[in-house]
Amino acid sequence: MPDITVTLAHEADFTGWRSATRSLAGRHTPPADIAWRIATHPESAALPAPDPAAARFTVPRAVMELAAIMVQSALPDRFALAYALVYDHLTGVPADEDAVARMAEAKDDVLAQTRHLRDEIREALSRHDGTPLYQGRVDTLGLVPESNARFLTLQRSFAPWQLDMPDRTLRWTGHEMLHEAPGQTPRPLDPTSLPPPALPMVPDLDIARITSLRAVALAAKTCLICPMAAHATQTVFGEGRETARMMFVGEQPGDIEDRAGRPFVGPAGQLFDRALHEAGIGRDDTYVTNTVKHFKFRRTPTRRIHEKAGPAEIAACAPWLAAERRIIRPAVVVMLGVTAASALLGRAVTISRERSRIIPLEDGSDGLVTVHPSYLLRLPDEAARAREYDRFVNDLRLAAGCLGPVVT
Numbered sequence: 001m002p003d004i005t006v007t008l009a010h011e012a013d014f015t016g017w018r019s020a021t022r023s024l025a026g027r028h029t030p031p032a033d034i035a036w037r038i039a040t041h042p043e044s045a046a047l048p049a050p051d052p053a054a055a056r057f058t059v060p061r062a063v064m065e066l067a068a069i070m071v072q073s074a075l076p077d078r079f080a081l082a083y084a085l086v087y088d089h090l091t092g093v094p095a096d097e098d099a100v101a102r103m104a105e106a107k108d109d110v111l112a113q114t115r116h117l118r119d120e121i122r123e124a125l126s127r128h129d130g131t132p133l134y135q136g137r138v139d140t141l142g143l144v145p146e147s148n149a150r151f152l153t154l155q156r157s158f159a160p161w162q163l164d165m166p167d168r169t170l171r172w173t174g175h176e177m178l179h180e181a182p183g184q185t186p187r188p189l190d191p192t193s194l195p196p197p198a199l200p201m202v203p204d205l206d207i208a209r210i211t212s213l214r215a216v217a218l219a220a221k222t223c224l225i226c227p228m229a230a231h232a233t234q235t236v237f238g239e240g241r242e243t244a245r246m247m248f249v250g251e252q253p254g255d256i257e258d259r260a261g262r263p264f265v266g267p268a269g270q271l272f273d274r275a276l277h278e279a280g281i282g283r284d285d286t287y288v289t290n291t292v293k294h295f296k297f298r299r300t301p302t303r304r305i306h307e308k309a310g311p312a313e314i315a316a317c318a319p320w321l322a323a324e325r326r327i328i329r330p331a332v333v334v335m336l337g338v339t340a341a342s343a344l345l346g347r348a349v350t351i352s353r354e355r356s357r358i359i360p361l362e363d364g365s366d367g368l369v370t371v372h373p374s375y376l377l378r379l380p381d382e383a384a385r386a387r388e389y390d391r392f393v394n395d396l397r398l399a400a401g402c403l404g405p406v407v408t
Contacts, residue, residue: 002035008079009045010179011038012143014071014195017079020047025087026054036079042187063089066107068195073106074142081106107198113144114198121152122206134161145170146189147197149177154219155205157212200224207319208326213242216323220293226316228294233258238289238324245403247287247330248272249321250372251339252309258295263288268374272336275373275389279396287328291343292317314343325363333365334399337372345369356395358402366402370395 004024008016017036024034039045067082075081081103088095117138124136134156138145145163152161153172162171169180170189180186202223210216217237223229236253239262248264256266264272276283292313297304321343325333335341341349344367345359354369361367371392379385 003033004029004048005035005037005046006048006079007037007039007044007046009039009042009193010189012072012146012194013038013045014068015190015193016045016047017067017071017082021083021086023048023051023054025083025090026057027051028055028091029087031080031084031087034080034083036077036083057090059086059089065196066103068147069107069110069198070103071195072143072147072198073110074140075102075106078106110142110144110198113140113142114148117144117148118151118199118204121148121155122204125155125206125209132160134159135164136162137164140165141167143195144198146179147195149194150191151197151201151205153191154201154215155209157210157215207323210323211327213324213327216320216327220320223293223316223320226294226313228292228296228313231297232294234261235293236261236263236290236295237293237320238263238287240283240287240289241285242287242328244285244287244328245331246281246285246334246399247289247325247328247332248334248336249340249344250288250290250336252290252292252306252313253295254306254374255295255297255304263290264373267377268372271376271389272373275393275396278393279400281396281400287324287330289321289324291321291340293320309339314339318343325365329363329365331365331404332399332402333361333367334396335367335369337375340372341369356391356398358398366399368395368399368402 006020063085067085070078070082070085081099084099085095085103087093120138121136125134128134145165149170149172152163158174160172160174162169167181171178171180171186177189177191178186179189200222202219202225205219207216207219210219220237221235223235229235236257250264253263254266254268257263257269263269273283276286292309294313295304296307296309296313298307299305333344335344338349338351341351341354344361349369351369351371356370357368359367359369371388373392376385376389376392379388
């Protein structure tokens with residue numbers, strides 16, 4: 001008989017399972033000593049108390065990804081299998097062959113269900129008549145719909161939706177997630193407790209359908225399209241007013257921005273803020289972003305050295321920048337540096353030839369090319385920096401002059 005009973009909050013409580021696993025595996029508790037149960041009510045969940053004596057440990061990402069897939073499978077002992085997977089890796093115990101075969105079959109099934117669900121969602125949304133509530137039906141007993149709830153929520157820009165399944169209903173009201181079984185009262189379901197989907201979200205998302213800047217930003221945080229995403233600390237999305245009439249586009253985040261998760265907060269960003277102030281532009285009234293959303297660098301023994309973004313990185317990030325422009329609809333777009341200018345104008349650009357003039361863009365906005373603030377920091381002498389800084393401020397004033405009166 002198992003010595004320990006872990007009671008999880010719901011059928012897909014990956015967060016609760018991970019917390020219990022961290023404590024129990026840290027004490028080298030064998031899988032056979034644990035019974036995994038599901039609470040009849042979320043408030044009756046019972047996890048083992050944190051044990052200060054439990055050893056801290058790490059497991060490869062692939063192990064945790066497979067554990068998350070197990071949690072969203074239809075296997076009745078999925079939590080026990082997921083725990084055994086971690087325990088066997090931690091202790092070096094050879095995995096049971098039957099368990100390995102069952103996990104491989106479950107993984108294939110979850111991947112297939114994920115692809116099928118997303119295909120159905122995309123097809124259904126393309127036919128959706130635009131009514132406030134999207135309602136669909138999927139025939140599955142596994143927990144794949146729960147793990148893809150965030151996918152559907154972002155694809156719908158946080159608008160309400162409902163998925164009906166043979167044994168339950170999953171609903172997003174626009175403010176909270178609700179889970180309902182037949183004959184039961186709907187109960188809230190914390191989206192952060194659910195296992196991550198078995199497939200990356202971004203390649204399957206129709207980014208052009210997303211109409212909320214917040215939804216686009218959250219979706220971009222999971223982007224793994226280009227190799228930079230695997231090395232950078234995080235996605236650095238744009239920030240500012242969704243109704244901003246002026247947008248500034250740079251090249252990519254730097255080392256400080258990569259760590260902070262915000263654009264233009266390093267030395268170049270501080271110079272940029274000063275220039276905005278002198279030009280009479282409030283940064284809070286603008287939207288500031290980059291062509292590329294991850295920091296590209298080469299590592300030295302003491303620091304990370306910026307490397308210029310290439311065509312592959314620019315192309316990978318193009319849907320995010322296009323979504324920002326489409327949702328914000330700025331009247332003026334200021335291109336800071338050659339990378340931003342080339343990406344937005346769709347051609348090779350020489351700053352000296354394009355700078356300080358208004359360029360009509362294809363979406364009806366006005367564009368202006370100028371230098372990137374980091375260029376000013378690299379100038380060799382004080383006189384050159386002062387001269388070029390004044391010219392940069394004048395470029396910003398020229399861009400602000402294109403705004404004209406606000407139309408209400």
